Every structure is written in C-alpha cells, then in structure tokens.
Amino acid sequence: MDPAHIRNFCIIAHIDHGKTTLSDRLLQMTGTILLRDMREQLLDGMDLERERGITIKAHPVRMHYKGKDGEEYELNLIDTPGHVDFAYEVSRSLSACEGALLIVDAAQGVEAQTVANVHLAMKQKLTIIPVINKIDLPNADVPSVLRQIEDILAMPAEDVIMASAKMGQGIEEILEAVIKRIPAPRSHEPDSLRALVFDSMFDTYRGVVTHVRVFDGEMRPGTLVRLMRSKVDYEVKEVGAFNPAPVRQESLGSGQVGYVIANIKTTAEVKIGDTITLTRKPAKQPLPGFLEVHPMVFSGIYPIDTSNYEHLKGCMGKLQLNDSAFVYQAESSIALGFGFRCGFLGLLHMEIIQERLRREYQQDIIATYPSVIYRITKTNKETLEVDNPVHLPDPSVIESIEEPFVKAFIMIPNSEIGAMMALVLDRRGICHNTETLDNRRVMLTCEMPLNEILVDFNDKLKSISRGYGSMDYEQIGYREGDLVKLDILVNGEPVDAFSCIVHRSKAETRGRALALRLKEVIPSQLFQVAIQAAIGGKIIARETVKAMGKNVTAKCYGGDITRKRKLWEKQKEGKKRMKSVGTVNIPQEAFIEVLKTN
Amino acid sequence: MIPAMGIRHLYIHVPFCPHICPYCSFHVLPARREGARRTVDLLIQEHRSIAHDLHPDTIFLGGGTPTALSTEMLRELLAQVAGVPGNPVEFTSECNPSTLPLPKAAMMLSLGVNRISIGAQSFDSATLKILGRTHSADAIRACVKTARDAGFRNINLDLIFGVPGQTPASWRQTIEAALSLKPQHISCYGLTYEEDTDFFRRHQQGDLKSDGALEQEMFHAADRLLTREGFHHYEISNYALPGFESRHNQSYWRGEDYYGIGPSAVSTVRGKRITNSRFDGQGWMPEPAENLSRDTLASERMALGLRTSEGVDEADFASHFGFRPVEKWKREIQWLIRGGLMSDNPTLQLTQRGREVADEVATHFV
Numbered sequence: 001m002d003p004a005h006i007r008n009f010c011i012i013a014h015i016d017h018g019k020t021t022l023s024d025r026l027l028q029m030t031g032t033i034l035l036r037d038m039r040e041q042l043l044d045g046m047d048l049e050r051e052r053g054i055t056i057k058a059h060p061v062r063m064h065y066k067g068k069d070g071e072e073y074e075l076n077l078i079d080t081p082g083h084v085d086f087a088y089e090v091s092r093s094l095s096a097c098e099g100a101l102l103i104v105d106a107a108q109g110v111e112a113q114t115v116a117n118v119h120l121a122m123k124q125k126l127t128i129i130p131v132i133n134k135i136d137l138p139n140a141d142v143p144s145v146l147r148q149i150e151d152i153l154a155m156p157a158e159d160v161i162m163a164s165a166k167m168g169q170g171i172e173e174i175l176e177a178v179i180k181r182i183p184a185p186r187s188h189e190p191d192s193l194r195a196l197v198f199d200s201m202f203d204t205y206r207g208v209v210t211h212v213r214v215f216d217g218e219m220r221p222g223t224l225v226r227l228m229r230s231k232v233d234y235e236v237k238e239v240g241a242f243n244p245a246p247v248r249q250e251s252l253g254s255g256q257v258g259y260v261i262a263n264i265k266t267t268a269e270v271k272i273g274d275t276i277t278l279t280r281k282p283a284k285q286p287l288p289g290f291l292e293v294h295p296m297v298f299s300g301i302y303p304i305d306t307s308n309y310e311h312l313k314g315c316m317g318k319l320q321l322n323d324s325a326f327v328y329q330a331e332s333s334i335a336l337g338f339g340f341r342c343g344f345l346g347l348l349h350m351e352i353i354q355e356r357l358r359r360e361y362q363q364d365i366i367a368t369y370p371s372v373i374y375r376i377t378k379t380n381k382e383t384l385e386v387d388n389p390v391h392l393p394d395p396s397v398i399e400s401i402e403e404p405f406v407k408a409f410i411m412i413p414n415s416e417i418g419a420m421m422a423l424v425l426d427r428r429g430i431c432h433n434t435e436t437l438d439n440r441r442v443m444l445t446c447e448m449p450l451n452e453i454l455v456d457f458n459d460k461l462k463s464i465s466r467g468y469g470s471m472d473y474e475q476i477g478y479r480e481g482d483l484v485k486l487d488i489l490v491n492g493e494p495v496d497a498f499s500c501i502v503h504r505s506k507a508e509t510r511g512r513a514l515a516l517r518l519k520e521v522i523p524s525q526l527f528q529v530a531i532q533a534a535i536g537g538k539i540i541a542r543e544t545v546k547a548m549g550k551n552v553t554a555k556c557y558g559g560d561i562t563r564k565r566k567l568w569e570k571q572k573e574g575k576k577r578m579k580s581v582g583t584v585n586i587p588q589e590a591f592i593e594v595l596k597t598n
Numbered sequence: 599m600i601p602a603m604g605i606r607h608l609y610i611h612v613p614f615c616p617h618i619c620p621y622c623s624f625h626v627l628p629a630r631r632e633g634a635r636r637t638v639d640l641l642i643q644e645h646r647s648i649a650h651d652l653h654p655d656t657i658f659l660g661g662g663t664p665t666a667l668s669t670e671m672l673r674e675l676l677a678q679v680a681g682v683p684g685n686p687v688e689f690t691s692e693c694n695p696s697t698l699p700l701p702k703a704a705m706m707l708s709l710g711v712n713r714i715s716i717g718a719q720s721f722d723s724a725t726l727k728i729l730g731r732t733h734s735a736d737a738i739r740a741c742v743k744t745a746r747d748a749g750f751r752n753i754n755l756d757l758i759f760g761v762p763g764q765t766p767a768s769w770r771q772t773i774e775a776a777l778s779l780k781p782q783h784i785s786c787y788g789l790t791y792e793e794d795t796d797f798f799r800r801h802q803q804g805d806l807k808s809d810g811a812l813e814q815e816m817f818h819a820a821d822r823l824l825t826r827e828g829f830h831h832y833e834i835s836n837y838a839l840p841g842f843e844s845r846h847n848q849s850y851w852r853g854e855d856y857y858g859i860g861p862s863a864v865s866t867v868r869g870k871r872i873t874n875s876r877f878d879g880q881g882w883m884p885e886p887a888e889n890l891s892r893d894t895l896a897s898e899r900m901a902l903g904l905r906t907s908e909g910v911d912e913a914d915f916a917s918h919f920g921f922r923p924v925e926k927w928k929r930e931i932q933w934l935i936r937g938g939l940m941s942d943n944p945t946l947q948l949t950q951r952g953r954e955v956a957d958e959v960a961t962h963f964v
C-alpha cells in the first residue's frame with residue numbers, strides 16, 4: 001500500500017464516552033464487518049470486557065475506505081481503554097499513530113482522562129480530531145461542551161465534529177476528517193526496516209504474536225529480522241493485519257499497522273517498545289521506546305487448596321504473556337501457605353487479573369489486602385522497600401516510614417467543592433489549587449497519599465458529584481507519615497492476608513470495622529472463632545463468631561445412605577472453597593469484603 | 599450360633615399418602631386405588647424375585663404410609679412377606695394417625711408385624727398446621743390406643759422439632775404428651791429443608807426461617823426429658839426404652855446388608871448399592887448399581903456409626919476394612935477429640951456436642 005493512502009489513528013477519551021461504540025460504526029461504515037456479524041462493542045472481545053462494559057486492552061483493526069475524493073484508503077484504527085489503570089495502553093497506541101480521535105461525551109463534557117489523554121497525544125505531536133459524541137442524549141449540552149473544548153483543551157470549536165455513535169450520526173464526517181486532517185505516515189530511514197513493537201499477545205497455537213507499526217521498510221514471511229534492544233534474530237513466519245481477527249497478509253510495509261509472528265517462544269523475549277529491524281542491514285537508530293510501567297499496587301494471590309500452587313503458577317505465567325504490566329513473584333505466608341506477590345497498575349487492574357484467574361483459568365484463589373510500596377528507614381539508618389505489610393520491621397527499629405504520594409487532578413461541579421475538599425482532607429490530602437474551568441466546574445489539584453485513593457476514593461468521588469466528577473493522578477514521590485501496621489488475628493493467629501499499613505489516626509476505627517465485618521462473613525464453625533484487631537501487638541477490637549448451632553440432617557429413610565453421603569460431600573465441597581487458616585475456614589468473600597470495609 | 603443364609607434386613611416402600619406434607623422429600627404419591635393395586639402386585643413380584651436370598655431378622659414397611667393401602671391389599675402384601683423363611687424379631691410398619699382402624703391393625707399383627715411407628719410429629723395444633731398435617735393430637739392418642747388394643751407392645755412415635763413458630767416450651771409439651779402415651783420408642787427429627795419441597799422454596803425465599811441455636815436448645819430439651827424417663831439416647835434422633843432400640847435402623851448404622859423393594863427403595867448387598875426408580879404409574883426399575891469401594895464403605899461406616907451410642911468399635915472396623923480409623927483419619931480424630939466433639943472410650947462416638955453438629959463432623963470422614 002502506498003503510504004500516502006494510509007492513515008493511522010487511535011480513539012481516545014475518558015472512560016465510557018463511547019470509543020468502542022464509535023469504533024463499531026466505523027467498522028460498519030467501512031464494510032469491515034458485515035451487518036449480520038455486527039454486535040455491540042464488537043472490539044471488546046474478552047468476556048470480562050463485555051460483562052463490565054469497559055475496554056481493558058487496546059484493540060487494533062484495519063479498515064478500507066473510499067473517500068469522497070474517490071481514492072481508496074487504508075485506515076488503521078486502535079480503540080483504547082479509558083480507565084486510568086490502563087493509561088499505558090493509550091500511550092503505546094498513540095506511538096503507532098499519526099492522529100487521534102478525541103471523543104467527548106455530550107452530557108459529561110471534558111473529564112479528567114480527556115485532559116490526560118489530550119496531553120499524551122500532544123506530547124507525541126499527533127493530530128487530534130475532537131468529536132462530541134452522544135449528541136442524541138436528552139441531557140446533551142453541546143454548547144457547554146464546545147466551550148470546554150475551547151477553554152480547557154485549547155482546541156478551536158470549528159474543528160469539532162458532532163456525532164452520535166449510537167444513532168450513526170457524523171460517522172462519514174469523521175472518516176473524511178481522518179483522511180483529510182491526519183497526515184499520511186512518513187518514512188525517515190527508508191533504506192532499512194524499523195517496526196515498533198507496541199503490544200504482544202500469546203496464542204497457544206502460534207506462539208507470540210507481536211503487534212507492530214512499521215515506520216520504515218517492509219517485512220514479509222522469510223525476512224530475517226532483529227530485535228534491536230534484545231539483539232536477537234528471528235525469521236518472520238507470518239505477517240498480517242487485524243480484521244479485527246488476525247488475517248494473514250503478504251507483507252507489512254512502511255506506515256502499516258499489523259502483526260508479526262516469528263519463532264518467538266515467550267513474550268519475555270520481546271520487550272514492548274523494542275524496534276524490529278533487518279538482521280542483514282540494521283537501522284542506525286531504534287525508534288524511541290516506552291517508559292517501563294511500574295506496578296503501583298501489590299497483593300498476594302494464594303491458591304485455596306495449597307496443592308494447586310504449581311498449577312496456579314502456570315496460569316500466572318500465561319496471563320503475564322498477554323499482560324506485561326502484571327508482575328508476580330513467589331512468596332509464602334504463615335497463614336496462607338505458598339502463593340505469589342503480584343504487582344498491578346491499579347485496583348481495577350488487580351480485580352481484572354484476579355477475575356481472569358478465577359474464570360478463564362478456573363483457579364480458586366484468595367487475594368490479600370492491597371498495598372503500595374513503603375520506604376522504611378531503620379534506626380540503624382538501613383533503608384528498605386516494603387510492598388507487603390508482613391515484612392514491616394518491628395516498630396522499635398523503625399525510624400521513619402515514607403509512603404508514595406500522588407498529585408491528583410479532580411474535576412467536579414462547583415457546587416460540590418466543599419464536600420470534595422472534606423473528602424480530600426479526610427484522606428490526608430491537601431488541596432493546592434482550585435482552578436475554574438468554566439462557569440460550572442472546577443479542577444482541584446491536590447496532593448494525597450496513594451494508599452488513600454486506592455480502594456474506594458473514586459466511588460466516593462462519583463457519589464459526591466453524582467457521576468459528574470472525575471480524577472486523574474500521577475506519582476510525585478515519597479513523604480514521611482505516621483504509619484502503623486494493623487493486624488487481624490483469627491483464633492489468636494495473625495492472618496497476614498488481612499494486614500495493612502494505615503495511618504495511626506485511622507487504625508483503631510479501621511480495626512474495629514474490619515473485625516466486625518469479618519464476624520459477619522465468616523460462617524459459624526464447629527468451634528467458636530475469635531477475631532481480633534491489633535496494632536503493634538495491642539488488641540484494639542474483638543469479635544466472636546459463635547460455634548454453629550444444630551446441624552443434622554433429617555431422617556435417613558430406608559437406607560438411602562448414598563443420598564446422605566452426597567449431602568456430606570457437597571458440604572465438604574463447600575468448605576474446599578474456603579481457605580483454612582489454622583482450624584478456621586474463611587470464605588473467599590471475606591477476603592473481598594475487607595477491601596470494602598472503610 | 600449358625601449364621602442364617604441370605605440377607606437379614608428388608609425394607610419395603612409403599613409410596614402412598616392420603617395427603618402430601620409440604621416438607622416431605624420421600625417418594626410419595628397421593629393414594630389412588632389403581633396405582634395402589636399395581637404397586638402391591640409389583641411389590642409382591644419383586645419380593646418373590648429376591649426371596650431366595652432373604653432370611654430376614656428385621657423388616658421395615660415404610661413409605662409413604664403403608665396403612666394407606668386398603669386392609670385387603672395390605673393383607674396380600676403381608677401374606678407374601680410372611681411366607682418367606684426367616685425370623686423377623688422386629689417387623690415394623692409405619693402408619694399415620696387416622697389410617698389405622700382396629701381390624702387393619704389386628705390383621706397386621708396376625709401376619710407378623712410387631713412394631714408400629716406412628717407419624718405423630720407434634721401434639722401442638724399450630725405446629726401440626728404449619729407442617730401441613732391433617733391429624734390432631736387426639737387422633738394420635740386414638741391411634742396409640744388402637745395399636746395397643748390390637749395387641750402391639752412396641753410402639754414408636756415420630757416427632758419433629760425446629761419447626762418455624764415452634765417454641766421450646768411447646769416442644770417440651772409435645773414430648774410430655776408423647777411420654778404420657780407410654781411408647782417404647784421416640785424418634786425426634788430436626789426439620790430440614792430438602793430440595794424439591796415446598797418448604798425448601800419457602801425457606802429460600804426467606805418466608806420460613808431456621809434457627810440453629812433454637813434447634814440446639816430443643817435437641818437438649820429432648821435429651822433431658824427423655825433420658826430422665828429412662829429412655830436411652832442410642833442415636834442422634836432416636837430414643838428407646840432398654841431393649842426396644844430399633845434393630846432395623848441399627849443395621850444401617852452398622853453397615854449391614856439389606857434389601858429394599860418398591861419404588862425409590864435402596865438395597866445394599868455385597869458391595870453393591872442399587873436404587874430403584876420412582877413409580878411412574880406403570881412400575882419401577884432398578885437403576886444402575888453403584889459399586890461401593892472399601893473406602894466408601896469405610897467412610898459411611900464412620901459417618902453413620904459415630905451417630906450411635908454404641909459407636910464404632912476400632913477392632914471390629916479393622917476386621918471389616920483392614921485398617922483402623924486412626925490410620926486413615928488421625929488428624930481429624932485427634933482434632934475432634936481435643937475439641938470435645940468425639941470420644942474414643944470405649945468406642946469412637948460423638949459426644950453430646952458432637953451429635954448436635956454430626957453432619958459437619960461427618961464431612962471430615964467422607
């Protein structure tokens with residue numbers, strides 16, 4: 001394909017503004033998907049994506065479009081996720097493109113990730129096409145949103161396209177704008193090959209499938225290529241494009257987006273951001289790669305049945321092949337046995353990994369309370385980083401504990417400033433700046449401990465603002481805090497899965513709430529169960545789960561013992577789904593409930 | 599003693615009841631003449647087919663309500679059963695109050711039945727009503743009198759506790775009322791919500807509530823009141839005056855072989871368990887046999903034997919299964935003993951607390 005007729009763009013927006021739905025319409029209009037194969041949010045192919053109605057992974061797809069100028073174009077679109085946890089997916093996708101469609105919801109207006117994603121796109125010098133979507137909504141407020149786009153994003157109102165992805169309005173105009181406004185790809189080192197690896201996937205049958213954007217040169221089956229950073233050579237086995245299913249092509253040329261299959265065995269061999277070049281005639285300069293993403297949230301994942309450890313390990317490996325942002329490492333716990341310490345980009349990312357393990361891999365697992373990385377200075381001046389409360393040294397040898405802070409940008413309606421500030425304060429944050437965005441909304445810039453926004457801050461923000469608030473944040477370094485470890489003991493034994501590091505001022509309330517909640521979710525057992533919360537060895541709360549009352553089945557008539565045995569077996573099966581800690585069976589939900597207790 | 603040939607325990611299932619109780623999960627059908635005729639014919643046929651392998655010490659005619667059959671049909675069935683060699687020292691028939699007229703009772707006695715088990719359930723009219731029972735406390739009294747008048751000297755009353763709305767006080771009154779009728783045996787069952795019953799659905803919907811703590815109290819009350827009157831609490835749900843323990847039920851708990859005939863009946867014979875299908879209007883068929891492995895039998899022996907006061911004798915167990923219980927369930931047994939749920943002196947058995955949670959304990963052995 002002649003690069004002059006190629007356009008590469010991604011769709012970016014705040015979560016739920018309609019990126020995937022707009023992709024549906026583009027796929028339909030360009031005839032990429034036949035009407036009968038069409039289903040809503042087609043690109044959200046994973047079960048979890050469909051169920052939750054959100055995009056988790058960036059999805060590339062190639063379309064063909066005949067413009068009003070009569071020319072045939074190849075359009076490579078990448079639909080991206082809107083949630084903060086997956087911001088790295090957006091930045092990678094952007095680096096494979098020359099332009100971006102920026103979607104803004106006509107009722108919600110510009111939100112925190114709208115701003116964040118525009119910044120990302122601008123940094124990469126992409127052409128941005130602003131689109132106001134959902135203009136069909138009864139509460140659409142196009143004039144205000146136009147003003148916000150001008151005032152907050154500094155984009156001229158005349159550039160904005162009006163659309164309704166749902167009703168199919170404005171789609172052709174968008175396609176025309178894509179071919180007119182977005183520049184065609186240009187080659188800088190035409191003599192060699194340079195293809196950027198922006199994602200990779202593991203396919204059981206075909207091995208590692210790398211997603212690439214070719215900047216210079218061409219690749220076809222048989223081409224001998226080199227990964228410039230890892231300096232390993234491969235022979236290309238197959239190249240292709242996404243339709244959205246992978247479709248084999250003869251070649252991938254300059255400007256094109258597609259996939260490459262070489263005999264790469266594990267995704268560990270390919271670093272996302274690496275450049276593929278020719279073995280015989282390597283390019284002078286690799287393409288700029290990506291900053292490595294670092295997990296921010298850590299949690300232990302343990303098999304309920306300890307004998308499943310090896311199996312779980314295998315599943316973790318497979319998951320990681322498709323999600324390089326997920327890291328794991330073996331650890332063990334006194335209460336829970338052998339398991340893994342896992343790192344995630346955020347809480348949603350954590351939930352999704354856990355859910356995929358449960359559903360796609362049928363693993364019965366429990367997860368420990370999430371933690372950030374703390375920096376400890378001991379009295380002997382030694383320093384260490386701790387991502388698991390269990391490893392916190394004895395308080396007597398701790399000189400100071402530092403915790404990660406973030407700068408949070410919170411957009412909310414004017415009327416909610418008071419309530420929002422109170423929430424920030426309650427979460428040990430400080431507001432530095434209040435900026436008026438337009439006559440209805442303000443942006444608060446705050447500094448807060450990451451730990452405090454991890455679990456339920458976003459939910460609180462949404463409820464305070466009745467859905468009209470949003471937040472973006474970035475890490476800004478470490479600060480000292482008066483932090484203590486809160487332990488939960490079950491029948492006198494500390495259960496590390498429930499331990500957390502909290503600010504001293506909150507430890508007692510939290511301890512009490514946790515003990516109470518656990519009492520409610522731990523079913524009564526043969527013996528009574530004592531639940532205690534302790535700070536530094538001092539018990540601050542105690543609850544008791546009473547021993548079970550009568551539990552005997554009815555008359556066993558006419559020797560139908562099999563039926564009775566089945567009943568016992570079922571009862572036993574039910575217990576298998578619980579984690580036995582000492583002699584106490586703790587249901588999976590208890591580990592989830594502690595997350596919600598605040 | 600010369601061991602008798604053949605299987606020594608027989609269960610006969612008569613699947614008819616004049617009225618179906620909303621908590622009942624047994625295979626029961628509304629009593630109708632044609633169905634009853636066919637059932638009796640087939641029962642007689644099925645009995646004939648196993649007769650060569652039968653030498654019963656105990657027979658249990660259950661259901662359902664066997665006395666819902668007409669006197670004539672019941673006579674035919676009993677005549678067939680009585681015609682087989684054996685020495686049925688215990689031959690029980692279940693009955694419901696108001697299904698036992700004197701002539702029927704006398705006929706039953708004359709054909710070998712020597713024990714009557716009456717589905718009394720409660721003497722409290724509110725509790726009877728919730729249970730959907732159509733009889734009254736007076737009907738129970740009358741039924742006991744009829745049985746006695748006919749000559750029965752071994753009478754059991756079935757009682758139910760843990761019924762929604764039932765109070766410990768009303769339960770104690772029911773026990774007192776039962777005791778005043780001087781039965782030789784009383785069974786006290788905790789109400790359970792079995793799948794596929796009306797009660798199960800209502801329980802799931804939250805419309806009927808169970809209360810483990812209350813049931814526990816009633817369980818204790820029964821033990822206290824009945825043992826005080828000389829009853830022996832010989833199995834979780836069963837109390838008897840000395841010498842009147844039900845041998846038929848003991849045979850199940852001891853893991854002995856038995857034949858079961860009739861729709862939905864179960865036989866366990868020489869390592870095979872066969873369950874009959876339900877009555878479909880035409881008849882019933884044995885379903886594919888379950889081969890019981892040594893381990894399964896051992897588990898069942900533990901789970902059931904522990905429920906009885908005679909318990910599981912370790913040496914006897916080892917002679918059957920080739921290993922002692924502690925060899926397989928060391929951790930479980932130690933833990934249960936330490937926790938006061940089980941004792942191992944002189945045999946393995948549940949303590950009073952253990953009996954309250956017997957099903958939970960059983961899960962450790964299956």
Ligand SMILES: Nc1nc2c(ncn2[C@@H]2O[C@H](COP(=O)(O)OP(=O)(O)OP(=O)(O)O)[C@@H](O)[C@H]2O)c(=O)[nH]1
Pocket residue numbers: 013014015016017018019020021022041053054055056080081082083133134135136137163164165166167
């Ligand atoms: N009324 C109306 N609803 C729309 C329109 N476009 C999308 N929606 C709805 O908005 C919701 C979110 O749409 P998605 O396409 O999944 O949004 P998204 O931006 O891809 O979301 P994430 O990928 O999770 O960030 C869905 O319920 C859509 O049906 C539109 O033009 N009009």
Ligand code: SF4
Pocket residue numbers: 614615617618619622623624626661662663694717
């Ligand atoms: S009388 Fe007994 S067998 Fe008949 S329906 Fe009622 S509970 Fe079931």
Ligand SMILES: [Mg+2]
Pocket residue numbers: 019020021044054055079080081082
């Ligand atoms: Mg989406």
